[in-house]
Amino acid sequence: MNQKVNEKVNEKVNEKVNDKEEKVLYDSAPSMIRNRPFLYIFSVGAAVVGSIGLIILLSSDREKIEPLWFFLYSMATIMGAVGIVTLFFWWLKVINTRLTVTNERVRLRAGILSKRILEVFLSDIRSVEINQGLMQRIFGTGCLDVASAGSAESEIKIDGIPNAYSVKAIIDEHRRRDRTEVVGKVTDD
16 A cells, blocks of 8 residues: 555656746855864965065065075965965855755756756655764854765765755755645545
């Protein structure tokens, strides 16, 4: 009996006609500061120290600077350049990564030069998993893994998503709602 009901439910889910407009329930990019605060602080600090080192190097007479101080200012400038480059590429990656949850699907869009879009319909989601380290728990971010019935591994994995538990709750609520609507239609038939 349960197998027949499940088969009918799956048929209805696959045949479900989109009679309502798709609504965006959640849309966000990963957080830079809240996800990796120490890396962010280090990169910003390196950029500031590097800028100060560069200003001192450019404003002073190089012949009057002792070799040790010249070396330290040069290293600070290099460290600042590394900090700025790290922040720039990290920021570029973050602004080009987007997680969107609608009342029908979960979509991950990522990529700078080439785009990758992964979509999983809510009716196909097998599990939603959240992984959080200590700092992610403190700052309210997490790694969200969404696995579908068609794959053994997670299809959508995004690190640093703000309010990961809220996203999971939104997905779970709409998965249940879709499943309940379909079961109700099957039992009515």
